[in-house]
Amino acid sequence: MDKPYGLGIDNNTLFVCDGISGLKVYDVTDKLTIDEHMIDHFPDIHAYDVIPTNGLLVLIGDDGLYQYDYAGADSLILLSHIPVQ
Numbered sequence: 001m002d003k004p005y006g007l008g009i010d011n012n013t014l015f016v017c018d019g020i021s022g023l024k025v026y027d028v029t030d031k032l033t034i035d036e037h038m039i040d041h042f043p044d045i046h047a048y049d050v051i052p053t054n055g056l057l058v059l060i061g062d063d064g065l066y067q068y069d070y071a072g073a074d075s076l077i078l079l080s081h082i083p084v085q
Helices: 031-036
Strands: 007-010 013-017 023-027 038-042 047-053 056-061 064-072 075-083
Touching (some): 007 047, 023 031
Antiparallel strands (some): 007 013, 013 023, 047 056, 056 064, 064 075
């Protein structure tokens, strides 16, 4: 991690906000080897905090509030964005 901020977990999927290094998604089925099970990395999403619930991810980034569908944790689908200055 470069500069981790917030995190959220839903079932065995962990979302870690790593600031300008992006959003990182892990499978946490094996709690002792989380670092070896990165599902995906979204370097273009500058994330500071997340709330994952039943396939819906609410994320605060450096430029606003986002909603994503993460039915497949390796494919975030942008649903909405509220810009914040």
